[in-house]
Amino acid sequence: MSSESDKHALPPLITAAARALRDSRRLVVLTGAGISKESGIPTFRDAMDGLWARYDPHQLATPEAFERNPKLVWDWYEYRREMVRQAGPNPGHRAIVDLETYLPHVVVVTQNTDGIHQLCGSSDVITLHGSMLSNRCSRNCQGDPTLIDVDDLVWDRDSGPPRCPHCGAWVRPAVVWFGESLPPAALERAFDLSNQADVMLVVGTSGVVQPAANLPFLARRQGAVIIEVNPSRTPITAIADWHLAGPSGQILPQVIAALAEISHA
Ligand code: APR
DSSP, X not given: OXXXXXXXXXXXXXXXXXXXXXXXXXXXXXXXXXXXXXXXXOOSSOTTTOHHHHSOHHHHSXXXXXXXXXXXXXXXXXXXXXXXXXXXXXXXXXXXXXXXXXXXXXEEEEOOOSOHHHHHTOSOEEETTEEEEEEEETTOXXXXXXXXXXXXXXXXXXXXXXXXXXXXXBXXXXXXXXXXXXXXXXXXXXXXHHHHOSEEEEESOOSOSTTGGGHHHHHHHTTOEEEEEOSSOOTTGGGXXXXXXXXXXXXXXXXXXXXXXXXXX
């Protein structure tokens, strides 16, 4: 498709990626924390300012951590929720919505829990890791998931999370932590769509967290064109037909502009 040297040159590469998108009938957009970085939300693994460079995931993002210290984990999520509430979509999120103007079938599969794709207007979003803006009973006492609207609850916020009104267990963020299973229906749909995709656009993920990291490899094996947008190289770069190296808030609007140009030509 492209030689190793021209795989990295802009903008012919933008046009080539736009052509592949224009011809797509079953596009899957796989996103990670990088798409929200230009909204002011830190990624997890960027060496300098990633969350996991400053905080220990074992203390904050496992069921054991929550059992050990529910207040610490709850407060950390409250801090991040506040950050997300103040953030809005950036041009990268908007460009992904714009893809729906040009293509018949666009599904976003995201590892992000910030809800920004949905807020921005993407019409079909699969959330592999849940939503940090929702909460559930930590025992899922009324079924999986037992969502709890904490706005309806009164509790002493200095003491940590509220208690489930049904069973008294702690309420926790409705996200998937390390060591937990992904929601089966979301995962199954993501795998099915990746199997059938003709193009996969992979944006802002380090490609190291399973099972999401496997989706581009699955799509590739089925013959899909892989377009990666990321300022850095990742394990996915090796199988990408096009690696558009740069921030998604800058690259994706250029891809949309190229798509508009060739679609009207
Ligand atoms: N535009 C696009 N990509 C960017 C940008 C940007 N402006 N800035 C950084 N990136 C890239 C980084 O180069 C990196 O490859 O975004 C990626 C972010 O990687 P991670 O922080 O590992 O985020 P992600 O891949 O989504 O992590 C997966 O890990 O801890 C868990 O549950 C958490 O869902 C998360 C999962």
